Amino acid sequence: MTVTGAHVRRAIDRDGIRCCEVEVRTDQLEAPELLAFFGTSQDNDYDLVAIVKNDASSEIDWYDNSMHSAYSDISMELFETTTMKTNWGERELFKEQVLSYPGVRAELHRLLDV
Template sequence: MREIKQANIVRFTERNDVRCADIEVKAEGLKEILLVEFTPTKDNDIDMRHVYRKDASNEIDWYDNNLHEAFKDVSEELFNNNEHDKEWGEREAFIKEILSFGSIRKELEEHFRRTHTASLFYTHDVEDQTFLH
């Protein structure tokens, strides 16, 4: 995989009832900016769900509009080989490199930990949650 030149958290959001974080990534040898979606896992880790090629122009789409196909999912294109098996080594190296850029891992862990604790509707461990009044 290519060396990460820049990685910035763009937003924390929720898609299809799943908490996620969008990170813009500039990688060595790519003209395009990638938008990488990370989500928390059940074992308190962080995993990458999708990688999008961002074809939007900030001059035109100053509010980051994704309604006109400006984001194309390139996850399979980046991490599949000819036999249609996932290149887990490359994928994991890419994830590790993004998460180790600056304070990205720390910020994601903190955000996902806080949103997990604050969730009133998370029924898996309701008895263990502490609610502040």
């Protein structure tokens, strides 16, 4: 999977963790648009906390409603191998592609490192 676009939407609390919501566009037909959530890590970088996909049709669900049930957490299945284990190399590659997209890391720093 290749990231074709990314921008930080906002800072939020997700399950008690302060993080930023990043809208990500990919070259995957199954998941062309995702929301990736990043929080701070102990090594002065950012952790990929979760990845969600919106399954709603834009013609039917035309408003931005993050509480909508069409948003499903695909954090585990997105990088799952045929043996049902996480491909950490692919997950890390995705994370680094998002973080290195122009402006993303700087905006995360601005919003999370107060």
